Amino acid sequence: MNPEQIRLFEQNGYLLIPDFNPRDQIEIVTNRFESLFRGEFETGLQPDEWNWREGVSPPDLTRQICNGWKSDTAIAKLVTNEKVGEICALLMNWPGARINQDNVIWKPGGSKPLGFHQDDSYQNWIEPSSMISCWMALDDTRKHGGTIEYARGSHRWPVQTKTFTFHGPSDYHEGLKYSANQLGIDTYTIDQLEVKKGDVVFHHGRIWHGSEANQLDIPRRSVVSHCMSSEAQFHPENKSPIYNRYKKFDSLLMDESFFPITYSRKGYRSPFLDEI
Numbered sequence: 001m002n003p004e005q006i007r008l009f010e011q012n013g014y015l016l017i018p019d020f021n022p023r024d025q026i027e028i029v030t031n032r033f034e035s036l037f038r039g040e041f042e043t044g045l046q047p048d049e050w051n052w053r054e055g056v057s058p059p060d061l062t063r064q065i066c067n068g069w070k071s072d073t074a075i076a077k078l079v080t081n082e083k084v085g086e087i088c089a090l091l092m093n094w095p096g097a098r099i100n101q102d103n104v105i106w107k108p109g110g111s112k113p114l115g116f117h118q119d120d121s122y123q124n125w126i127e128p129s130s131m132i133s134c135w136m137a138l139d140d141t142r143k144h145g146g147t148i149e150y151a152r153g154s155h156r157w158p159v160q161t162k163t164f165t166f167h168g169p170s171d172y173h174e175g176l177k178y179s180a181n182q183l184g185i186d187t188y189t190i191d192q193l194e195v196k197k198g199d200v201v202f203h204h205g206r207i208w209h210g211s212e213a214n215q216l217d218i219p220r221r222s223v224v225s226h227c228m229s230s231e232a233q234f235h236p237e238n239k240s241p242i243y244n245r246y247k248k249f250d251s252l253l254m255d256e257s258f259f260p261i262t263y264s265r266k267g268y269r270s271p272f273l274d275e276i
Ligand SMILES: O=C(O)CCC(=O)C(=O)O
Pocket: 103, 105, 114, 119, 133, 135, 147, 148, 209, 210, 211, 222, 224
């Protein structure tokens, strides 16, 4: 990381780093997609969220799994990479980084969009309630192929508490337009990224982002490592209906088994990660 990269992240709210993940690792991960979405889990554990199931869910919806790292060691190696944690901590000025959750996303040709949102709108169950994410391309991406889009600089807008349809909305920019209107912002720029497989994009938890329908006949797959501060704790009152399952009765501390520390400036990393 050099000062120019940090400046770009601060200015735009996202930072592209080309050729980050090796091609052989990507191939192993993409080869797991079909079995994962069929419900065949290498580790024997179901992911925390599984929003698309073969033979059950509409074929034109984007397929998403959250916390695939618990179900598959190839996903785990990608999302818990120490370097990812280090860059997240550096860009957010945190003492370290830990996994909040991951996403495994598969947009086959013809699939519907994912609605624009700010990741931090969903983070009121943690303190500090902010995230940074490493979005990892597993395919080359193109305009009209459902690539990731960012509203440049919108990480400086406040967190929107109203939420909008995420899977297959009729207007995937609805939330962004609503917020801009509330804030009196007339113009903004949307960057539709055309990246290569292996490239990654670090994005701020407050940047507005989403992706268009995939109008091409090639898939667009990605894995996202969503990170929070290594010192994040559960919020004393607000709850996540899914992730507060992992909160102990008498403590706000997060257990590393479920929210592993991938990097810390002190040199600590959850030891089990290097045994995966
Ligand atoms: O990959 C996409 O289309 C959306 C990803 C996303 O919402 C995220 O990384 O937070």
